[in-house]
Amino acid sequence: MRALVIGGGIGGPVTAMALQKAGVEATVHEAYARTADDKGAFLTLAPNGLHALGVLGIDHRDLGGFDTPMMEMRGASGRFLTRMPTGGAAGAIPSQTVRRADLSAALRDEAERRGIAVEHGKRLTDAVEQPDGTVVAAFADGTTATGDLLVGADGIGSRTRRLLDPAGPAPRYTGLLNTGGYARGVDVDATPGHLVMVFGRRAFFAYLRRAPGDVWWFANVPQAAEPTPAQLAARTPTWRAELERLFADDDSPALDLLAATPEILGPWTTTDLPHVPVWHRGRIGLVGDAAHAISPTSGQGASLAIEDGVLLARCVRDLGDPAAAFAALSATRRRRVERLITQAKRTSNLKIPNPVSRVLRDRVILPLVGRVAARATHDWVTDFRVDWDEPVTATTRP
Numbered sequence: 346m347r348a349l350v351i352g353g354g355i356g357g358p359v360t361a362m363a364l365q366k367a368g369v370e371a372t373v374h375e376a377y378a379r380t381a382d383d384k385g386a387f388l389t390l391a392p393n394g395l396h397a398l399g400v401l402g403i404d405h406r407d408l409g410g411f412d413t414p415m416m417e418m419r420g421a422s423g424r425f426l427t428r429m430p431t432g433g434a435a436g437a438i439p440s441q442t443v444r445r446a447d448l449s450a451a452l453r454d455e456a457e458r459r460g461i462a463v464e465h466g467k468r469l470t471d472a473v474e475q476p477d478g479t480v481v482a483a484f485a486d487g488t489t490a491t492g493d494l495l496v497g498a499d500g501i502g503s504r505t506r507r508l509l510d511p512a513g514p515a516p517r518y519t520g521l522l523n524t525g526g527y528a529r530g531v532d533v534d535a536t537p538g539h540l541v542m543v544f545g546r547r548a549f550f551a552y553l554r555r556a557p558g559d560v561w562w563f564a565n566v567p568q569a570a571e572p573t574p575a576q577l578a579a580r581t582p583t584w585r586a587e588l589e590r591l592f593a594d595d596d597s598p599a600l601d602l603l604a605a606t607p608e609i610l611g612p613w614t615t616t617d618l619p620h621v622p623v624w625h626r627g628r629i630g631l632v633g634d635a636a637h638a639i640s641p642t643s644g645q646g647a648s649l650a651i652e653d654g655v656l657l658a659r660c661v662r663d664l665g666d667p668a669a670a671f672a673a674l675s676a677t678r679r680r681r682v683e684r685l686i687t688q689a690k691r692t693s694n695l696k697i698p699n700p701v702s703r704v705l706r707d708r709v710i711l712p713l714v715g716r717v718a719a720r721a722t723h724d725w726v727t728d729f730r731v732d733w734d735e736p737v738t739a740t741t742r743p
Contacts, residue, residue, distance in 0.1 A: 348493065353463055356651070358461070359401070375464065391727050405441050414538060416539065420544055498654070509626050526607075547591045584612060588603055633653055643688070656731060
């Protein structure tokens with residue numbers, strides 16, 4: 346059996362390696378050239394995603410990130426609100442923070458090391474299932490490829506998703522703009538690897554001290570109306586000054602970190618996909634953000650994509666029929682991922698407070714969340730584990 350995997354970011358190489366483990370030959374087709382990699386923004390890999398990588402024999406210490414075991418929340422005045430582990434009460438492996446481009450490159454390099462072909466400059470334009478059961482993919486460069494199944498791991502702007510359902514929903518704007526950067530030569534009073542979140546008066550700011558003089562940070566700026574790409578580009582020249590104004594009245598190191606950041610990323614919009622009706626049709630299906638994009642607030646986007654890839658491969662291995670495998674994945678994954686997307690949207694809303702809700706958030710909601718997390722013995726999000734050896738049948742949940 347041969348698989349065409351569309352997308353060479355995070356979910357694509359993982360899915361290809363998982364399919365290879367299941368005995369399926371896979372080729373990754375990536376729209377961009379490899380030279381498009383840059384350092385860009387960073388993300389969190391949670392214990393559930395790291396465990397799924399472990400199923401494939403990938404050590405989290407080889408991904409270029411660093412341990413992020415704890416997060417601490419503070420108010421605009423600097424008052425401590427709560428703290429909690431990022432990996433859940435039972436997480437033996439701490440979460441990892443890593444640059445997105447570094448993670449993508451590490452996974453892609455590992456896939457190629459295992460003999461998986463990664464073809465660049467292959468932007469999908471069409472995919473059609475043939476009468477003989479094969480799938481033919483067409484690319485913008487005029488080439489085609491044929492396989493027994495096609496996996497769309499092509500992100501929130503997925504071309505595969507639009508081919509499956511042209512009338513499907515567009516990504517939903519969550520009311521927040523994103524930005525971030527890497528401060529150099531300035532230090533903060535924080536334990537290395539502890540994510541400090543400051544719920545400011547006008548915007549949200551978070552930072553991690555990787556090492557002395559090396560601080561990674563991101564911010565979320567509330568904006569009710571979704572800006573166009575042109576409007577975002579127009580703000581770029583004055584973006585640093587805008588952020589300085591937003592954080593000027595907060596008791597946090599935001600201004601020092603902004604001043605020590607040579608290049609401030611963004612702004613860009615935060616979007617998600619709360620419900621995608623069509624995840625698959627026949628031998629063509631979706632994984633990761635293409636099927637269920639989640640707000641970065643969750644810290645789960647990459648981990649869910651990794652889970653998907655491993656679980657899909659297990660379904661293909663045991664059910665044999667790609668169409669049945671896609672159907673099983675869709676039927677059994679929806680509840681988990683859509684519940685997480687809803688939870689992440691609620692968390693995002695905490696970053697867009699009015700004066701009344703800010704008091705409720707700081708004095709009641711966040712301290713309560715911290716106390717519950719401290720008492721928990723199991724976390725349904727981060728303690729999720731993929732059992733590769735468990736057989737999948739028509740009645741089991743992968």
